[in-house]
Amino acid sequence: MTDTATLERTREGTTASLELTHALTQTLYREARLLDDEHYKAWTSMLAEDLHYHMPGIETRYRRDKTEQVTDLTRMAYYNDSKPEILKRLSRLETGTAWSEDPATRYTHIITNVEVELTEKADEFRVYSNFYAYRNRNERDEDSLIGNRIDIWRQVGNDFQLVKRRAILKHNVMLSKNLNIYV
């Protein structure tokens, strides 16, 4: 079971217009700021109902090893979620008893290398970006998650909604006790 059809690059040279690139870039930044500020309600309003949010777990393997680690959805993944599943995870924060999130973690998402492409669907756009997500909590707990993302964003009126995201964390061993963050 693989899920690559809509994420794969379908046509070369389908660069989006300046205005569209710009609007989507600003959308990514806004999304990052909402996550930094823990405005999860506002963030989830940016997610499409048919969202698929995937962050595979990746092993270190030799080059000759052809095991498909990124797109095979049957393998272990940090996230392999639909929108209701994301909402379920987030509902933990609304219980008031998520002790480890109190006092709050401080986050910064840095989003860069944004590329926007047209897809075969007129209202959907493929967006590549890199993320650097920094977390700091307690006295000196800190860690950095770095990786790249491939998204599909859909235009809905004047706004955009995230339809698909594959975030690839460039870590083998995650150097932290948990992943209380979305990238």
Add this chain to the structure above:
Amino acid sequence: MRFERIGREPDYSRYMDLKEGWLDRRIFSDADIYEEELYRIFARSWLFVAHESQIPSSGDFLTTHMGEDAVIVARQPDGSIRVMLNSCPHRGNKVCFADAGNTRRFVCNYHGWAFDTAGDLKGMHEEYCYDNGDIDFKNHGLKNVAKVSSYKGLVFATFNGDAPSLEAWLGDFRWYLDMILDNEEGGTEFIGGCIKSVMSANWKFGVENFIGDAYHAGWTHDSGCRSMNDGMPFPPIDMENSYHASVNGHGWEFGTEGVGDLVLLGRPKVMDYYNKIRPKMAERLGEMRSKIFGSVASASIFPNVSFLPGISTFRQWQPKGPMQFELKTWVIVNKNMPDDIKEEVTKGVMQTFGPGGTFEMDDGENWENCTTVNRGVVTRHERLHYRCGIGRQIEHDTLPGIVYRGQYNDANQRGFYQRWLDMMTHDELGKMPARPEPQLGNVAETRDLPGLFAL
């Protein structure tokens, strides 16, 4: 094998009194005690190294750690499994840098020494530079561990040639293990891949949490329970019909209501699946175990493996110094499950007990703080309370092991630290007491899988 250390030889019994129910915090932070643990516990115990399904074919391998020693686990052409140090006998370099894969040879990057999957030295770069008599290929292979054995898919290895058999090591705990390993025809497998994370915590905190700490679930995981179960808190525990069972330092705490862990997984389809096979499970494992499976439960195999039956997360706490461990997480499923159920289980595990899971996120914070607060010289000399349920031991007709009534209990934790103390204080494992004496003799359901062999 005997391990001698020049360092100090403290009287470890002063770090705990399990009859009174307390532990000294220094066992969670002291560097000397940690070094001693590596010798006396990790170098002498049977350690989990792989599930057979991870290396199904000849040449399949994975790399892991036994204590802090890096090892390769490799499937041989004859179907057996070997475990060897991941270190070249020439200059000590790592010979395999991948987490997993398939190969015919492990070739060292440094001077090209090449080993087959059994670890035998087969050749090297510029072989002619060695004169006759310079090198004996037979004695310069990858060092194999002393013994390898498997129980229903779980492969264990030990550096200790004098170790008792794996069967004796697991003892009657196999009666419990069969609930996850043998609840359905076809046995189990691991889902592909492994999620690893690092915590600044002592490895024992993870093990003891899974071995018996039902008590933290309702509090630590209130938010997780509510998010997975439509706003409902952790279910009330029936203290009459729930238990702690401990065998040789392994432990399983469980209810008998049959659904608790399955509810917390938050996947109705998985619940339906198990309810469908439950009558057959009762035929295979008997009435009692079919009632236990799926209940609120957690378990650990001494020294450093834990799992949640029903929720299906399977994990190992790899020590990396007194104040750090690496947590490896897998998903264990029944081989005969349909693909969509396997997918549901996998998604459910990662949503609850992956690093981004609704339960897991709160545990790490606790274990880290339990450990790091002991940096203080005053703090680390204070005792900790392990007395809960100390008077509730019972004899049970069906349940083997040292059994306590009531799931809220520190009994299995005390059993784990008793075994820890036994190993730290006994030079000869053969003289270590069984806790308890085996009650079941040969467990009827025990069977060997192909690949079992011992060096």
Add this chain to the structure above:
Amino acid sequence: MNDNIADLVDSRTGRQSRSIYASEDIYRQELERIFGRCWLFLVHTSQIPKPGDYFRTFMGEDDVIVIRQKDGSIKAFLNSCTHRGNRVCRADRGNARAFTCNYHGWSFSPDGALSGVPLENEAYFGELDRAKFGLIPVPKVAEYKGLVFGCWDANSPSLDDYLGDVKFFLDVWLDAMPGGSALLGETQKMVLGTNWKLPVENVCGDGYHLGWAHAGAMAAVQSMDLTGLSVGNSGVDLDGGLSVAGMNGHMVLSALDGVSGYAFYPDPKPILEYLEANRQTVIDRLGEVRGRQVWGAQVNITIFPNLQLLPGLNWFRVYHPKGPGQIEQWTWAMAENDMPEAVKAQILENQCLTFGLAGLFDNDDGDNLTACTEQSRGWRTAQMDVYTNMALGRSGKREGFPGDIAAGLVSEHNQRYFYRRWQEHMMAETWAEVPTYNINSLTEQEAEHA
């Protein structure tokens, strides 16, 4: 180890082995014999005014919570659950009716009592003896005019005796004005790769580095309107100030002009007006010497082992050790409660300009302290010595002041006393072996010694 310690410091000649800044073994012994034995600063009463107010800090490397009780008293506890040892409080400060552990939900009331155990009847069958499992209290907590200290050692002298003669100088901030004192603002925390003793010795006596290390900062502030104030420490001015030691290990540097603390202010007018308006009140309360000469001057007070407060410059600092080569430095601004709000605002503003985390002066010190520590780590360098032998044997008593006093702010008189006290504690098995010396008890030999 004791013999070794005897060789490591010679305060008669002003010599220290560099190993005292690098050795792991020495550090462990310091945690036990200095931080486990001395009175350590916990909190200023102004930081936890109401019942339930708490503040988290460290005593050595032990994490403690300091809490204002219902009856107004202050208690301190190890921040560690008695059940599995988890931290029970992870916030820096706040107000709480209970501290509840994340792990199993044991909760402790502000007086440390175990007040709640989830499932106490179900899991413990009501048999848990709660009285035995309260938070571990810091056995001795005492206050001196707003400064709250804690001590682990049951045999220590009282806080009053521990402070001894240095109270003469402490009162210049704590008791100069009827309204008393306060700390302002949030804690500014910073990690420094230095042994904890180096910043202490830097501020306790090192007037020598100012003109050189801070030349850049001086150049910048000299563009300010100094209104003719004499700083008194950019050159060697033996009449401008005093180096005071011999007070149970506490040290003071003090200028004597009554205004130099505010020399770095771009606009010192409001503060000068405040000093002017209240000078007589302070003279009435503290006498001519302290009221006219010390109040308002630059005064560096060091309370052994790790607290430094500088009335005048108005910064207040604690160093928490984190291993032999690292500290956390916590800084606040100081004020008198009688100061008008505008003056307090100015103090905060100027602190961030001069001695805050990004202060012009502070930015010069960090790298020097770090490098002094790192350069003591090598096998060979650790065997070498460093020297605090400036102006040896030029001290004595001085009319109107306590302590063994050397003239001027540029000498190493105070540092020698600091290392001497350090050595006395490190060699003593118990408090009984630690000498007490205030001015009146100072023997001739000891005076000569310094």
Add this chain to the structure above:
Amino acid sequence: MLDRPLAPPPVEVIVAVTQALHREARLLDNEDFEGWLAMLGKDVSYRLELKSRRFRADRSPPLPFGPGVIFNEDLGRLKMRVDRLKSGFVWAEDPPNYIRRAVSNVEVLATQPDNEVRVHSVLVMHRNRIDGTTRLLTAARTDLWRGEGQAWLLAARDIVLDHSVLPDSNLNAFF
């Protein structure tokens, strides 16, 4: 902060302001402090705060006086800091620390009056220090930029560090 203005500023404005932020970072990386000062408005307010951690439910009032301010500067005081750095006596900066600033997530939002924009951005400061180690500082910035003629000038900046304990031995740097 959540409310998005109905009409985003023209693309040209967003591009120009983004370029200004990048230019500013480059000037600071190159220690062209005069060039940087010239990008500041006469009434610039430049603040950096460090906040203590409190429980979410903590209802105690904010601290009686002033927050944990690390920078709280106007143009004159920023010039004073620059004067110090240029004095030639700042040994901690000699040899220089190499600083690289990565500015990202530049969101430009319309505000009133028309010639001003509110700008959110994040900054990663990669500071290779004299001791050979690298310190990473991350911060969120909220700015006010004002268009004056062809130029955009910084009118106000609030910086919030992600750290509760500063992981470096000084802050001889501007964010």
